[in-house]
Amino acid sequence: MASTLGRIADLSGVSKSTVSRVVNGDTRVSPDTRKHVLAVITAEGYRPNFSARGLASGRTNILAAVMPAAMTNLASDPYFRQLLLGLARSADTHDQFLMLSLAQPGFKHTPEEAIRQGVVDGVIFSIATFDDPQLEPLIEGDIPLVCIGPVADRRVNRVDADNRGSSKQAVTHLLRLGRRRVAHISGPSYSPVTADRLAGYRAALEAWGITYDPALVFEGDFTERSGRSGARALLRHNPDAIFATNDAMASGALTELISHGVSVPDDVALVGFDDLEFAAEMDPPLTTIRQDPAALAETAVELLLDLIAEPDPNAPPRRVVLPTELIVRASCGSRSDASKRESE
Amino acid sequence: MASTLGRIADLSGVSKSTVSRVVNGDTRVSPDTRKHVLAVITAEGYRPNFSARGLASGRTNILAAVMPAAMTNLASDPYFRQLLLGLARSADTHDQFLMLSLAQPGFKHTPEEAIRQGVVDGVIFSIATFDDPQLEPLIEGDIPLVCIGPVADRRVNRVDADNRGSSKQAVTHLLRLGRRRVAHISGPSYSPVTADRLAGYRAALEAWGITYDPALVFEGDFTERSGRSGARALLRHNPDAIFATNDAMASGALTELISHGVSVPDDVALVGFDDLEFAAEMDPPLTTIRQDPAALAETAVELLLDLIAEPDPNAPPRRVVLPTELIVRASCGSRSDASKRESE
DNA sequence: TTGTACGCGTTATCAG
DNA sequence: CTGATAACGCGTACAA
Numbered sequence: 001m002a003s004t005l006g007r008i009a010d011l012s013g014v015s016k017s018t019v020s021r022v023v024n025g026d027t028r029v030s031p032d033t034r035k036h037v038l039a040v041i042t043a044e045g046y047r048p049n050f051s052a053r054g055l056a057s058g059r060t061n062i063l064a065a066v067m068p069a070a071m072t073n074l075a076s077d078p079y080f081r082q083l084l085l086g087l088a089r090s091a092d093t094h095d096q097f098l099m100l101s102l103a104q105p106g107f108k109h110t111p112e113e114a115i116r117q118g119v120v121d122g123v124i125f126s127i128a129t130f131d132d133p134q135l136e137p138l139i140e141g142d143i144p145l146v147c148i149g150p151v152a153d154r155r156v157n158r159v160d161a162d163n164r165g166s167s168k169q170a171v172t173h174l175l176r177l178g179r180r181r182v183a184h185i186s187g188p189s190y191s192p193v194t195a196d197r198l199a200g201y202r203a204a205l206e207a208w209g210i211t212y213d214p215a216l217v218f219e220g221d222f223t224e225r226s227g228r229s230g231a232r233a234l235l236r237h238n239p240d241a242i243f244a245t246n247d248a249m250a251s252g253a254l255t256e257l258i259s260h261g262v263s264v265p266d267d268v269a270l271v272g273f274d275d276l277e278f279a280a281e282m283d284p285p286l287t288t289i290r291q292d293p294a295a296l297a298e299t300a301v302e303l304l305l306d307l308i309a310e311p312d313p314n315a316p317p318r319r320v321v322l323p324t325e326l327i328v329r330a331s332c333g334s335r336s337d338a339s340k341r342e343s344e
Numbered sequence: 345m346a347s348t349l350g351r352i353a354d355l356s357g358v359s360k361s362t363v364s365r366v367v368n369g370d371t372r373v374s375p376d377t378r379k380h381v382l383a384v385i386t387a388e389g390y391r392p393n394f395s396a397r398g399l400a401s402g403r404t405n406i407l408a409a410v411m412p413a414a415m416t417n418l419a420s421d422p423y424f425r426q427l428l429l430g431l432a433r434s435a436d437t438h439d440q441f442l443m444l445s446l447a448q449p450g451f452k453h454t455p456e457e458a459i460r461q462g463v464v465d466g467v468i469f470s471i472a473t474f475d476d477p478q479l480e481p482l483i484e485g486d487i488p489l490v491c492i493g494p495v496a497d498r499r500v501n502r503v504d505a506d507n508r509g510s511s512k513q514a515v516t517h518l519l520r521l522g523r524r525r526v527a528h529i530s531g532p533s534y535s536p537v538t539a540d541r542l543a544g545y546r547a548a549l550e551a552w553g554i555t556y557d558p559a560l561v562f563e564g565d566f567t568e569r570s571g572r573s574g575a576r577a578l579l580r581h582n583p584d585a586i587f588a589t590n591d592a593m594a595s596g597a598l599t600e601l602i603s604h605g606v607s608v609p610d611d612v613a614l615v616g617f618d619d620l621e622f623a624a625e626m627d628p629p630l631t632t633i634r635q636d637p638a639a640l641a642e643t644a645v646e647l648l649l650d651l652i653a654e655p656d657p658n659a660p661p662r663r664v665v666l667p668t669e670l671i672v673r674a675s676c677g678s679r680s681d682a683s684k685r686e687s688e
Numbered sequence: 689t690t691g692t693a694c695g696c697g698t699t700a701t702c703a704g
Numbered sequence: 705c706t707g708a709t710a711a712c713g714c715g716t717a718c719a720a
Binding site for chain 1: 705706707708709711712713714
Binding site: 084109 | 346389391392393394395396397398399404406409428429432433435436439440441442443444445446448451452453457458460461462463568569599603622
């Protein structure tokens with residue numbers, strides 16, 4: 001049914017090798033034959049067979065994307081969606097297919113299996129827990145692997161946003177504006193970013209000689225809902241600012257603050273994280289930290305393709321930290337009128 | 345490096361065919377040799393090569409899952425997440441890999457390409473728009489294809505929840521309880537479920553001889569946020585009930601109603617769709633329609649594997665409609681004390 | 689129950 | 705610049 005290399009060769013009166021060269025963009029083909037072969041290929045609607053290619057070349061051009069199955073829990077966090085979309089786009093740009101692997105206990109088709117069977121060339125791991133057990137076999141197996149986000153294991157190649165630095169920057173901004181009781185609505189403890197952002201919060205306080213008060217930290221779960229609960233709980237301890245670890249929770253907190261007659265930013269300043277679309281539309285507009293999941297994805301794909309192209313078991317782990325931006329709007333009580341960016 | 349069939353054969357002193365039979369669970373192998381070969385396989389950590397297998401057998405055991413790129417817009421709708429998780433699980437159960445294809449204009453690696461190159465054996469299409477242009481080439485190409493959700497094209501195999509019937513049932517339930525001004529917060533018009541659920545709403549009204557009033561319908565976008573806007577807008581037209589097309593919007597509506605001093609269910613009854621976890625925790629607990637995305641996924645995978653196993657260009661399109669359940673809780677103003685299910 | 693031999697559609701090596 | 709030819713690792717008739 002579908003034509004093959006050989007058939008194209010016969011039809012165009014050249015050898016299979018030549019057709020192969022044309023297909024793969026090898027320069028050592030005369031313009032004329034190339035043009036002719038190309039015409040036949042188009043006419044036949046020929047596509048090289050994936051499996052045959054994989055068998056001969058040892059590569060499938062499929063990348064595995066491992067996403068946390070707990071994605072289900074991260075209901076209102078669009079981070080993973082954007083990340084996934086970014087991975088899909090970057091993979092496509094680099095002529096790779098994307099195989100999705102939802103890390104679930106009990107699954108047979110783990111990323112490790114996919115590698116061992118030669119289904120995928122490499123793995124991009126986006127963890128939901130700081131210390132994922134699925135990671136170990138991949139590291140041990142000396143497999144092309146890139147992690148996105150904070151990871152416990154130091155042997156791993158990783159791409160990450162500057163969670164700690166940007167959080168410190170945001171809180172410092174609040175302190176500079178005169179706030180002294182800065183509260184924090186953190187992420188769930190199992191989430192890898194939680195620790196880094198909390199650390200940034202604490203580092204800022206410490207730099208200003210302010211004692212860390214656990215009562216001013218509420219552990220949320222990334223949902224707007226939990227942002228409301230957080231604000232309600234924190235109000236009992238009279239904060240004059242709240243740094244929420246994502247925009248959804250900041251939005252929830254704002255709703256709750258307003259319903260309690262608390263003015264933002266006059267009584268309580270508010271800062272989020274993510275810079276989702278609605279952040280600028282909030283009333284008051286939300287000061288927040290912009291990260292770029294698509295850039296994380298792109299960087300991860302490129303790093304992984306590097307590793308696949310030049311495997312080196314002894315290469316030291318590579319690490320890329322992507323910058324973030326503090327987007328200053330009205331909710332933090334900045335004197336500035338218009339929205340302003342303060343680069344990291 | 346990695347051992348091959350041949351190596352295992354040599355090591356166990358049998359032929360490659362025998363090893364192949366053992367690997368593939370062929371019965372025509374003596375228990376003794378099977379046991380022996382199995383031992384060698386385990387010792388060597390042997391895994392059959394994916395590409396070689398695909399080349400020889402003509403099948404890759406990879407299924408393509410096409411999800412709407414617009415997933416980005418469906419921010420707080422966990423439906424796609426659950427669906428994706430269900431697909432991952434079902435694929436794993438049936439020994440299939442799952443290739444993710446985010447339908448994006450301009451992508452080179454479309455599902456059609458994946459099929460033509462022999463990367464995947466079949467396609468599961470979960471559309472975001474009722475009439476997706478990506479579908480046409482797949483249908484024309486006579487490719488193993490299953491759609492999840494409402495689809496315009498009648499030639500396609502599909503698996504779907506009973507959106508229309510369950511919506512009609514929910515609204516009928518409200519009418520039976522004496523409500524007469526039942527409003528509807530619908531989904532966005534591009535979403536395939538919107539039309540079906542709206543049709544169910546209208547059908548219920550019609551059956552009770554109530555004239556359809558467009559002013560009582562608000563088009564939301566599945567977010568809690570838009571549920572709040574919807575309730576605010578609808579309140580101007582004095583509804584005594586609101587049927588929201590998903591739980592997130594119902595939750596938003598509830599928040600808004602309460603903040604306006606409107607009692608639920610006394611003044612306005614409320615019904616959602618999805619039965620997400622928080623529905624039962626709401627105050628009052630939300631009456632809603634339970635659908636089962638995991639079941640949709642499972643059914644779709646099985647149907648697709650059927651089509652792959654027995655391809656028949658002339659087979660009529662198959663259609664499976666999965667039942668839903670109306671979960672009656674307090675928000676609809678039912679007299680019943682406890683939560684109660686009314687099967688479809 | 690077991691083994692032999694060939695084919696699947698490419699890529700890659702080596703001559704020419 | 706072009707063409708034979710040999711892998712690549714496995715499945716599968718066919719033969720034994």
